[in-house]
Amino acid sequence: MNFVRKPLILKLVVVLSLFPGRAGLAQSAQPVHAQHAMVASVHELASQAGVEIMQQGGNAVDAAVATGFALAVVHPQAGNLGGGGFMLFREAQGKAYFLDFREQAPAAASRNMYLDQQGNIIPNASMVGYKAAGVPGSVAGLALAQKKWGKLPLKRVMAPAIRLAKKGFPLNYADVDDLKDPKLAQFPESYRIFQRDGRLYQQNEILRQPELAKTLERIAKDPQDFYRGKIAQALAADMQKNGGLITEKDLAQYQVKEREPLKGSYRGYEIISAPPPSSGGVVLLEVLNMLEGYDLPKLGNRSADSIHLTVEAFRRAFMDRAELLGDPDFSRIPVAQLIDKKYAAAWRESINPAHASVSTALQRPAGTFNQLDRVARVAAPHESDNTTHYSVVDAQGNAVAVTTTLNGTLGSGVTAQGLGFLLNNEMDDFSAKPGAPNSDELVQGEVNAIAPGKRPLSSMTPTIATKDGKLFLVAGSRGSGRIISSVTNILLGVIDYGLNIQEAVNAPRFHHQWMPDALRLEDVGFSPDTIAILESRGHKIETSPAWSDSECVAVDLKTGDRMGASDPRFPGRAVGY
Numbered sequence: 001m002n003f004v005r006k007p008l009i010l011k012l013v014v015v016l017s018l019f020p021g022r023a024g025l026a027q028s029a030q031p032v033h034a035q036h037a038m039v040a041s042v043h044e045l046a047s048q049a050g051v052e053i054m055q056q057g058g059n060a061v062d063a064a065v066a067t068g069f070a071l072a073v074v075h076p077q078a079g080n081l082g083g084g085g086f087m088l089f090r091e092a093q094g095k096a097y098f099l100d101f102r103e104q105a106p107a108a109a110s111r112n113m114y115l116d117q118q119g120n121i122i123p124n125a126s127m128v129g130y131k132a133a134g135v136p137g138s139v140a141g142l143a144l145a146q147k148k149w150g151k152l153p154l155k156r157v158m159a160p161a162i163r164l165a166k167k168g169f170p171l172n173y174a175d176v177d178d179l180k181d182p183k184l185a186q187f188p189e190s191y192r193i194f195q196r197d198g199r200l201y202q203q204n205e206i207l208r209q210p211e212l213a214k215t216l217e218r219i220a221k222d223p224q225d226f227y228r229g230k231i232a233q234a235l236a237a238d239m240q241k242n243g244g245l246i247t248e249k250d251l252a253q254y255q256v257k258e259r260e261p262l263k264g265s266y267r268g269y270e271i272i273s274a275p276p277p278s279s280g281g282v283v284l285l286e287v288l289n290m291l292e293g294y295d296l297p298k299l300g301n302r303s304a305d306s307i308h309l310t311v312e313a314f315r316r317a318f319m320d321r322a323e324l325l326g327d328p329d330f331s332r333i334p335v336a337q338l339i340d341k342k343y344a345a346a347w348r349e350s351i352n353p354a355h356a357s358v359s360t361a362l363q364r365p366a367g368t369f370n371q372l373d374r375v376a377r378v379a380a381p382h383e384s385d386n387t388t389h390y391s392v393v394d395a396q397g398n399a400v401a402v403t404t405t406l407n408g409t410l411g412s413g414v415t416a417q418g419l420g421f422l423l424n425n426e427m428d429d430f431s432a433k434p435g436a437p438n439s440d441e442l443v444q445g446e447v448n449a450i451a452p453g454k455r456p457l458s459s460m461t462p463t464i465a466t467k468d469g470k471l472f473l474v475a476g477s478r479g480s481g482r483i484i485s486s487v488t489n490i491l492l493g494v495i496d497y498g499l500n501i502q503e504a505v506n507a508p509r510f511h512h513q514w515m516p517d518a519l520r521l522e523d524v525g526f527s528p529d530t531i532a533i534l535e536s537r538g539h540k541i542e543t544s545p546a547w548s549d550s551e552c553v554a555v556d557l558k559t560g561d562r563m564g565a566s567d568p569r570f571p572g573r574a575v576g577y
Helices: 044-055 060-074 138-149 154-167 173-178 182-186 188-198 210-221 230-241 248-253 280-291 304-324 341-348 482-495 501-506 528-536
Strands: 004-006 009-011 032-034 038-041 084-090 096-101 257-259 262-266 269-273 387-393 399-405 463-467 470-475 519-522 541-544 552-555 562-565 573-576
Touching (some): 032 573, 038 044, 038 060, 038 552, 044 573, 060 154, 060 210, 060 399, 084 269, 182 188, 210 230, 230 248, 262 280, 269 280, 280 463, 304 341, 304 482, 387 552, 501 552, 528 541, 562 573
Parallel strands (some): 519 541
Antiparallel strands (some): 004 009, 032 562, 038 387, 084 096, 096 257, 262 269, 552 562
């Protein structure tokens, strides 16, 4: 890795081998340019599906729905029919909308359902198998978006996904590696479809999914079939047979929630992001509000000074996430107070520019949320690393940011009998036992305890930025709590450090989530001098392989060019025309 290093300033030089973990992966410092429209997703075929629909006269929502259903075929790790997510849509004229189609707990779910008689967590009970699944929302969310804002018939929009399921597609190295997951072998339908009864797929072999194609055809004809028709009946019967909790009534009662997107500002840019039950927008705006008081451009991109200040903002915002955020339909969430710039200014007063705070000793500013300062402090719930995000901009300037998830890679490992799609393991995002760590080694609190009909707290952060009323950036990521820090890193890269969108996506990432009290760095891309300075300031450094998958689209404010940036850490692709 070649760097030009100056005191406190790290200059990123792009190289082809920065992320060698994915075979055949090459990295460019330049985004994909297109005059009219762009889709960026984790899979080239899904991006192409969205572009195909826009070329047929569809808008950004049509393209987003096409891309979402295509990802359910070509990216079973996280693209899905059996999971849920969020969609942020901004019309070219400026009005923004937010759809919450997050999974929710079945009516039969209970607070202690994953504990044994001694009150201990049953290993993997919330992660693997039928009881790990919440009621899916993806089909309802995509179908509602298409009905409200799309231009084309749903059948036409879903045609690329149906074609990919019928004819199949070649598996890349990452797909083949993920499909070796041993939990798939525990469930006959998953073992048959994704592991060919033990004859594991090899790179470039074709995966065909006829059962999934039939399910998609039913949805294209009538999406309510998934919730009130034959699909619902088949899914509920499979659940009952295998000890799952989801019933026909759970499916029939599922509703997409239209919520008001969060809005804030940062250095003259408007930031639009996700409201609860996502924590993403609240934490993002809190962090940006705190950082607005510092001259980050002067300190330099990835300098020890700029990293330190950003990490201290992360630490404080993630503390608020842990103690104050949850499902707004079940708890009062003080969103307006949390994203107020005066609150951020008060938090900023506690940041020592020369030394790291101690997370366990952190106290909120005097007079803010005092009644909550006495609660037992517990770290934030997680989002599994296997979420997926995609961004869309059409020729008219409509923009869509969508993040969806099965929670774990390949969800619960269960494929619905005869239906061809994997089910989520989203129940692990609840607090199985408040105060005890979950699968991501994160401890969770009472506000996120399991309750029937409740939606677990999320880190998903679909975000849109504008400048003087003009669309500027569509962003989002996968990566657990690191979703939020990844999106923040990208926004800072473009706005404060003058990077183009691809450079901002490529740049090495850092993260802090309050608890555990550790500054996490990607293990490639940070200067040893910078790391030494951060350690001298009291930061406990942990390094790990490259994380997150950020799929973004920027718009050149002068020319209107669409610039797509797909993350080199995974084999995605931005496609435009």
